[in-house]
Amino acid sequence: MDVQEGAYNFGQIEKKWQEFWQEHKTFKAKDCDASRPKYYVLDMFPYPSGEGLHVGHPEGYTASDIVARYKRMKGFNVLHPVGWDAFGLPAEQHAIKTGTDPALTTAKNITNMRRQTKSLGFSYDWDREIATTDPEYYKWTQWIFLKFFNSYFDEREQKAKPIEELPVPGGLSEKERHQFIDDHRLAYQADVPVNWCPALGTVLANEEVVGGVSERGGYPVVRRPMRQWMLRITKYADRLLEDLAEVDWPESIKKLQVDWIGRSVGAEVRFQIDRHDQDLWVFTTRPDTLFGATYMVIAPEHPLVDAITTPAQKAAVQEYREVAARKSDLDRTDLAKEKTGVFTGAHAINPVNNEKIPIWISDYVLISYGTGAIMAVPAHDDRDFEFAKKFNLPIIPVVEPPDPHDAELVRRSELCFTGDGRAINSGPFNGLPTREFQEKITAWLAERGQGKKAVNYKLRDWLFSRQRYWGEPFPILHAEDGRVIGLSEDELPLRLPDVADYRPPGTGESPLAKATDWVNVTLPDGTKAQRETNTMPQWAGSCWYYLRYLDPRNSQRGWDPTKEKYWMPVDLYIGGAEHAVLHLLYSRFWHKFLYDLGYVSTKEPFHKLINQGMILGEDGQKMSKSRGNVVNPDKVVEEYGADSMRLYEMFMGPLEAIKPWSMRDMQGVSRFLQKTWRIVVDEETGQLAPAVKDAEPDEETARLLHQTIHKVGSDIETFGFNTAISAMMIFVNHLAKQEVRPRSVVESFILLLAPFAPHIAEELWQRLGHPESLAYQCWPRYEKEIAREKQIELPVQINGKLRDRILVPVDLEEEQVKARALASGKIVAALAGKTPKKVIVVKGKMVSVVV
């Protein structure tokens, strides 16, 4: 069968315009153009996987592209770049299995994903494309790492400074001096218990361990101390919290970050250990419950354990420690499990009342938080309560709950109360409300040198090294004499060596350790050194990529400061909520650090953040290969075209909602585009439809057009893309019925459609006689007067029930509206002679009669 001459041939049209945009560099962003306001729209760049794009990617990318195209039409100088977060485990696993260089796998995957991305017609400035695996890119990742290595944190000014400015105490030996400096670097090495995954032959960050097994692969993970590189993100905890006030992010995401940082204010309190000269420091957020402390608990790994354990308890303590050490994180955090612990035989002396209380060890106290020791107040802490019940330890209530019933239960030690109340059993402090007590007692302790105010964070320093091949090498040398030396800038990039075997040696080292030619170097003074063989985690490259887009080909510096000042901050950042904490926290941290050193001009990198929701399979389940419900974007584009795909992704529902895919609904938006096509083009002839004429629009059409202009524009501004599309559908339905479709009206509409379905819009625009691309056409002007309805229908209610509708001129006086409502036949009938008590007229909305 012949294809009709003028039918909507999306395949041809999309190819044509994609080539046009590429050839004309239509979307090239112009640096430092002072004549227009700038707008930086950023997508979370994808990992180039072998699977290629899935339909979740184009969701966020379409949304950001609509905004980018809309902003261009509104006169903004738009920066809309794309790139590849290309280091990562899958390519390395593939290399281990097949011996293929991950660089080759990655390049192949990028080629495929670039093709897919281009097929959707996103208005990226492709000249700025980057990949984190490119040595010209990771050169600067290494450069930033060296900045961390060569900086310290000035506590007084609360900012990073060059390490040369670190005040080093006098009288130190050369070795001590080095040690002191190394201990203050923002990138430092530490022996830390890490999550060692034997199956992957690597350590994992806490966040890569989910439920005791590796996030990728699901292999068991155990604790094991190893030398690791750490970044001092904890120094930035307060600033990372405070500056959340500056950004326009979803409240839920901010809250996740706040909780992740987990700042808690309380006191550190000193307990003397009975018959020892050492003290035991604890951290508590409830110093007001000190009188209720009936025992102490220290972590099994606590350094004082050996010193204080009595001979009688030695064996039991020793055994407990060994069992605890063997436990994985999963076992230790399993709440279903009962509390365990062993008495050390030692006692501590409570500074407020000189009571002697027993010291236990238990793994419910973590060595890595606070001081690794607590005072246990079972009456007012759930965990202590549970422990005390199990081991029959005394429970002394010291806070009286406001509720008398609760108060009685607490008095009988039957209820653990963790809220605020009034002090009891607390000597001279009895009767004080919780808050006031906390302040008083903290001051009281401080006066006596028994305590001080303290702040703790759940946030830990960032474990920054991985034992992998496919990551950025650390620009670090370990000299024979133990010195740790950072490479100089002109030695960057330090490239990954070629290796024959990508398998980890299994010693805990990375596969790089086997590249001995690369590892062993001779220093200028003739002594020998070894390269660091760990590599950086995948987060590293994504911590600063938004800066490289500003100046992607600069070989002299990471980015030009003038360009940085012009483009930053990112105005709109769209991506998945799975990065709510880690990526967004890490990159904020790097950004603040770069801000301290003067390399960036804004405190925060991302002003506005939107999370797109996940797209589920047609069965309402998460898409996965094993379920067989994965939708392939290539197929959809082939069958319906990129414009339909884009439109459908936006029409499914609110951007941020989780929603299931539906091929049937996909056809619905495809029909809408075909209808749009037929409004302009005569399918028989391929010429402009005869109904498209140079004519004045009738009043109704003009009104609807302007209402649509308003709706679509404001919906784009508020990311309500689904309702914008619905408004356009209403308009097209109207226009399709008109015998005359004024050219000016059709053109305005095409411009509205352009950000959503750019290929068809460009094609129709051209067919309407415009030789230029519409990418920089002015967004249609909204005329409020034209959009205004002349008559409106008002509902009339009696006692809240709808009884009639009246048609009135839009600006009719209130009294008149009232009169007309009461005069309506149905209302008269419904009132049945009763006199209304009250008549409420809500202007332009409704009339409510109360009887």
Added chain:
RNA sequence: GCCGAAGUGGCGGAACUGGCAGACGCGCAGGAUUCAAAAUCCUGUCCCCGCAAGGGGGUGAGGGUUCGAUUCCCUCCUUCGGCACCA
């Protein structure tokens, strides 16, 4: 367990600051066009009673505030996401 988000027709969803619940799309039913089909167009489509006019019910459940509640408040249920002994 704690924190967060959300529950609206057969389905995806809409409803601005408390003001006509169900826009728009899908599906379905009937009709037009066609030799027939696809495509397209028209009409209908929350539920119940009724031929109709009309009436009653209805936004997870129950209560409250209000002339009026999907929207605000309280209690509860369900689903999804995050955290998981952080003292």
